[in-house]
Amino acid sequence: MKRTISYCLVYLATSVLLAGCNLVVFNPKGDVARDERDLIILATGLMLLVVIPVIVMTFLFAYRYRATNKKARYSPRWASSHKIEAVVWGVPFLIICVLGWVTSETTHALDPYRPLDSDVPHLNVQVVATDWKWLFIYPDLGIASVNELAIPVNTPVSFTVTSDAAMTSFFIPALGGQIYAMAGMQTKLHLIANEIGQYRGIAANYNGHGFSDMHFSTLALSGADYEAWVNKVKAAPGQLDQASYAELAKPSVAHKITYYSAVQERLFLDIVDKYEGMNKAPRKKETQVQRNSDDVRVNQQPSLLAEER
Incomplete structure (x- = not known):
């Protein structure tokens, strides 16, 4: 009797917990x-x-075929049906x-690499996962933010994702599936928010002791509110260059939301190049082969066109 009551209490507690999920x-x-x-x-x-x-x-x-049921049909020679x-x-x-x-x-x-069909131009966002924070670079706007992503509602967003630390996964559950972020590589993800709101973004792959605090806010804003957010970021005093990024990339837990009003050109590509060793030649003595290589990279990554030029 005591065991039965214990089981009932466990089931009841589980139901209550699931109801709050x-x-x-x-x-x-x-x-x-x-x-x-x-x-x-x-x-x-x-x-x-x-x-x-x-x-x-x-x-x-x-x-039906319990031992006490004497009326159950018994067919010992039955072979198949x-x-x-x-x-x-x-x-x-x-x-x-x-x-x-x-x-x-x-x-x-x-397919996460497939652009969404829409009459509205895509918003390009470059995502960098570090220990243990998320950096969002808006290459077409020349701004960046940490642990806060703002997107206009009903506008397709083209994410280009990489990592400057251990492999992790970029995931906004309310908007769509996850995509892995890996050092020296670029992955693509296309999402859209059709409702105004604030949605939680997370790191969906364990990458160290700061993993549980590696989350960010996704703000799906109206056109006017998105413009106001962009203007707020452009008015921020911080600027993101190699020196400030090196400081930002140092491991930290529960990093506060930070804005950068200016971003150094090619910063995202430089982060990727740290690991894959591409485009290392001096820009002033660039050979024709290197220029062709750069053109190929741009064609393969249209969202990086602004930075490449």
Whole structure:
């Protein structure tokens, strides 16, 4: 009796805790996040078509063929049933076919490198993960911020992501899936916010003791509020160059929100180049081969066009 009461209390406490959870992934605030939520629900529902009947039949068979039930049919010479075989093999086959088609379609539709279809020009944001903070550079505006990302609502955002420390993952659950940030590499992510609000961004891959405090605020603002935010950053006294960035990149936990009104040209590329060793030749004696290499990089990374020029 005491054990039963203990189990009931555990279940009750678990239910209360789960009731307080904010299932942000199932409460999307952007088109990408909504499509990903629908995909999760569809895939889970298709798999439950097998899981639920199996669970139900397990208890049903255990009850029906219990030792005390003398009326249960006993067929010791039963060998096979074409109907059962059709269900056992046919249903999983159909589910796999549907999942395969859905996977093929959504793999391309939700490709993080694929620009979002929109009549509104993309906003380019360069993201640098350091220990343990996030740096956001707006190359077209020449400004930057730390641990605060501001984007205009209903505007597609093109993120170019790298790391200047251990590998981690850039993730805004309310807006869409995550993308890894790795030193010496650039990854791409396209998201959009369709509702005004403030959303939590996190590091979704463990990268040291400051991991739990490596989060940032994402502000989805109206056009006027976004312009006001940009003007506020442009009025900030701080400027981001190699020296100030070196100081910023030093490990720190729970770093406060910081604004930079000016950013040194090519800073993002210089951070990437620290690890991959590209474009190291002096700019004044640049060879034709190096210029061609730079042009290739620009063509491969359109969002970096402003910095390259």
